[in-house]
Amino acid sequence: MLKIKNIEVVYDDVILVLRGMSIEAKKGSITVLLGSNGAGKSTTLKAISGLLKSEEGKITDGDILFENRSLKNRNPEEIVSAGIFQVMEGRRIFGTLTTEENLKVAGYCRKYGKKILKNKIEKIYEYFPHLKERREIRAGYLSGGEQQMLAIGRALISEPKMILLDEPSLGLAPLLVKELFEIIERINRIDKITILLVEQNADIALSIGNYGYIMENGKVVLEGSCAKLRENEDVKEFYLGISAEGKKSFKNVKHYRRRKRWL
Amino acid sequence: MNYFIQLIVSGIVLGSIYALIALGFVLIYKATRVLNFAQGELLMAGAYIAFALTVQLHIPFWSAFFIAMLLCALLGLIIEILILKPLIGEPIISIVMITIGLSIVLKAIVEMIWGTETRVYPAIFSTQPIALGAISVSKSSLFSLVAAITLFIIFHLFFKFSSTGIAMRAVADDQQAAQSMGINIKKIFAISWMVAALVAGIGGILIGNMNGINVSLGMFGLKVFPAVILGGLDSIPGAIIGGITIGVLESLSGGYLDPLVGGGVKMVAPFAILLVILLIKPYGLFGTEEIEKV
Numbered sequence: 001m002l003k004i005k006n007i008e009v010v011y012d013d014v015i016l017v018l019r020g021m022s023i024e025a026k027k028g029s030i031t032v033l034l035g036s037n038g039a040g041k042s043t044t045l046k047a048i049s050g051l052l053k054s055e056e057g058k059i060t061d062g063d064i065l066f067e068n069r070s071l072k073n074r075n076p077e078e079i080v081s082a083g084i085f086q087v088m089e090g091r092r093i094f095g096t097l098t099t100e101e102n103l104k105v106a107g108y109c110r111k112y113g114k115k116i117l118k119n120k121i122e123k124i125y126e127y128f129p130h131l132k133e134r135r136e137i138r139a140g141y142l143s144g145g146e147q148q149m150l151a152i153g154r155a156l157i158s159e160p161k162m163i164l165l166d167e168p169s170l171g172l173a174p175l176l177v178k179e180l181f182e183i184i185e186r187i188n189r190i191d192k193i194t195i196l197l198v199e200q201n202a203d204i205a206l207s208i209g210n211y212g213y214i215m216e217n218g219k220v221v222l223e224g225s226c227a228k229l230r231e232n233e234d235v236k237e238f239y240l241g242i243s244a245e246g247k248k249s250f251k252n253v254k255h256y257r258r259r260k261r262w263l
Numbered sequence: 264m265n266y267f268i269q270l271i272v273s274g275i276v277l278g279s280i281y282a283l284i285a286l287g288f289v290l291i292y293k294a295t296r297v298l299n300f301a302q303g304e305l306l307m308a309g310a311y312i313a314f315a316l317t318v319q320l321h322i323p324f325w326s327a328f329f330i331a332m333l334l335c336a337l338l339g340l341i342i343e344i345l346i347l348k349p350l351i352g353e354p355i356i357s358i359v360m361i362t363i364g365l366s367i368v369l370k371a372i373v374e375m376i377w378g379t380e381t382r383v384y385p386a387i388f389s390t391q392p393i394a395l396g397a398i399s400v401s402k403s404s405l406f407s408l409v410a411a412i413t414l415f416i417i418f419h420l421f422f423k424f425s426s427t428g429i430a431m432r433a434v435a436d437d438q439q440a441a442q443s444m445g446i447n448i449k450k451i452f453a454i455s456w457m458v459a460a461l462v463a464g465i466g467g468i469l470i471g472n473m474n475g476i477n478v479s480l481g482m483f484g485l486k487v488f489p490a491v492i493l494g495g496l497d498s499i500p501g502a503i504i505g506g507i508t509i510g511v512l513e514s515l516s517g518g519y520l521d522p523l524v525g526g527g528v529k530m531v532a533p534f535a536i537l538l539v540i541l542l543i544k545p546y547g548l549f550g551t552e553e554i555e556k557v
Contacts (some may be wrong), residue, residue: 042331049443050442051439051442051443053440054438054442055439056352074445075447076442076445077442077446077447078444079445080443080444080445081445085443086443088440088443092439092440092443093440093457094432094433094436094437094440094441095436096432096435096436097429097432097433097436097465099430101429101433102433104429105426105429105430105433105441105442105444105446106427107426108426108429108430108433108442108444108446109445109446109447110445148356154444158444158445222448
């Protein structure tokens, strides 16, 4: 469904962030993108959604194909109407608008009629009953979990074919993270929305994903089905915190790390 | 006592026009974070467009009023496309400087076409004031007040209920997130400028209707500044309350203090009050407190 072919992204005309980055997200799947800080995960998502432009970034080489149409360097609004919706890192809800207004804004680009929009919003409230109780409250006063639900709700309003999720678990309590990932799975399974997931919480991401990529220094260094990645010694060591001799204790801070084989 | 009430009433009328102009500032600032120093000149342009339509083209006042509104919106759009669109992404300070340049250009154009002497609209209201109990109000003042209040209600409803209004607030809140929702922010910027030029134009026509017009109308932009800052740069109710407060203060200080010192207090009083209020409330009376989650 979505194919990224060897893209190169440059910020400010000089800073090369992605070099020869390629991934593919199959229709109806959950694709996971892992990597350390600064590897270029968020940049990859922004390259897809067109938000790079607002950060002085540009795709200088390669191509992004969505349903066989090129999305390279398009405006964000064109990409949203093509059916890709990004849920940005840190939720980015509109704090001064009410919960319901946040949902309405998300339907703006689709130009729904009043009645259809209302039905769509009701559907979101069915998904997230919490939000319904708080519909008239300024979204800035919602809890972190509720804000994340709202961010996902906004994505669902425009009925995208694909959602890009950038670190949805950021700053949430472990129990909420579990709930959140159940919701993500449900969206994927029931609403048939393809998902590209960027996560720091590798364990839970690999548990719901179908296929995964590991990024380092602006390109993919390892890929495979999520089940396979979970068994990989390097992934275990560096992303899941499990080494050959079992779970690692943080007491021994000064451990000798195994060399990454993929380097 | 009657004198006091009379001053208050004329202050409210003047203030409601200030509030209209302040609304223009707020609209542009909210959506684009640009402080538009040409707002006063947009008002002047509106007043002269209406003048050209009524006096020079002999169009009846009411039709002229609406045509002028449309032309003002068009002017706003042209300014946005020609001058501001190429500057998207540049530092805010450069854009603000450009608006100062724009104000000078607009003023020069108006002077070139219509000269500098004061012009008047044909009288549409009788000069006979309406007596409201002990005080009397001129019909054109009353018209201004009603027009301003109607506009505020329309804008309130627009921002609260229309999808474009909500989208404009979303853009003001977080531009990048708004883009990620598929909102075309360039379109929103253009709409903000159109609406701001439109309200400025209406303000200009209302003032022209009461006092006649000349090129110094542009000074209203500066005079409204205290009103905008007072209310908080990004608050529409703030613009209204700020505008009316400044209008009333100006009227009162003009009525009571000017005779004592021989005039001029009227011009300074709003700025003096502004200083005091900013010392106490730096974000203005109604500026948004940032809601932050830690």
